[in-house]
Amino acid sequence: MSDDEAMKKMGKLLTYLISRQDSVPFREPVDWKGLELFDYPKIVKKPMDLGTVKRKIERGQYETIEDCAADIRLIWTNCKTYNADGSDFYLLAESFSKRFEERYKKIDMEYNANSNHENSLASPLKHNSSLDVKAKFAANIFRLSGMELGHVLQVLDLKCPNALEDPELSTDPSSKRGLDSSQIEEAQIEINVDAIDPRTFAELDRYVKDKMLARNTGEDLEEYENSSKRRKR
Numbered sequence: 001m002s003d004d005e006a007m008k009k010m011g012k013l014l015t016y017l018i019s020r021q022d023s024v025p026f027r028e029p030v031d032w033k034g035l036e037l038f039d040y041p042k043i044v045k046k047p048m049d050l051g052t053v054k055r056k057i058e059r060g061q062y063e064t065i066e067d068c069a070a071d072i073r074l075i076w077t078n079c080k081t082y083n084a085d086g087s088d089f090y091l092l093a094e095s096f097s098k099r100f101e102e103r104y105k106k107i108d109m110e111y112n113a114n115s116n117h118e119n120s121l122a123s124p125l126k127h128n129s130s131l132d133v134k135a136k137f138a139a140n141i142f143r144l145s146g147m148e149l150g151h152v153l154q155v156l157d158l159k160c161p162n163a164l165e166d167p168e169l170s171t172d173p174s175s176k177r178g179l180d181s182s183q184i185e186e187a188q189i190e191i192n193v194d195a196i197d198p199r200t201f202a203e204l205d206r207y208v209k210d211k212m213l214a215r216n217t218g219e220d221l222e223e224y225e226n227s228s229k230r231r232k233r
Contacts, residue, residue, distance in 0.1 A: 003111075007062065010057060010062075010065050010068050010069075011057050011058075013100070014072070017072075022092060025092065026050050026075050026079070026093075027050050028049050028051050029049050029051075030047060040082060044081060044082055045214075046078075048071050048078060052071075053068065053071050056071070065111055066202035070203055073100075075093075080094065108199065112199070138193050141191065141208065143212065144208065148211055152204055153189060155200065155204060155207075156191065156204075159197075159200045160196050163191055163193070163195040163196045165189060
């Protein structure tokens with residue numbers, strides 16, 4: 001399956017999700033002002049909705065189906081983050097997440113089967129490019145906060161435990177929840193980047209890049225504010 005064919009199937013999957021009568025809460029951005037949910041932007045840092053994903057597909061803004069899937073998963077994650085566990089919206093998000101994963105799995109399997117064949121014929125230049133991406137990812141991991149690193153470890157424990165050097169931590173999924181930096185140091189956890197499967201790596205690389213972008217933006221803003229204060233003095 002080619003990239004274009006895979007993205008077309010993602011578009012059809014999205015159309016199916018939108019066409020469901022119970023998808024109304026996920027079709028457009030949350031109108032937190034109109035609903036007077038003034039804490040929403042404080043809790044949900046990166047809003048996402050099905051309509052936005054659909055427009056991004058139509059405009060060709062996704063490089064891979066993994067990027068598209070990450071945005072769709074973000075919709076369910078945001079909903080479950082903001083709403084209480086067991087609430088109607090929380091359960092609805094879980095239901096949509098299961099439907100999506102069931103259908104996405106088939107697309108992903110067909111796409112990766114083709115990608116694996118192409119990778120076997122890839123040039124050394126493409127291989128070096130992949131090494132550069134992994135090197136940048138590994139370097140950026142050290143810039144994450146304890147909570148952010150804890151998220152990376154949770155994802156790896158769930159989807160790619162072989163990438164964690166300490167196998168004992170993988171036997172108890174709850175052992176890594178809420179790890180702070182001191183606990184991570186004590187556990188001496190090391191991540192083998194080369195052992196992360198492509199799909200999980202794409203998800204985590206996107207997560208780390210988003211955190212670095214947010215951090216750099218915050219640093220630039222702080223520097224601007226400080227310079228403004230100095231000028232006023």
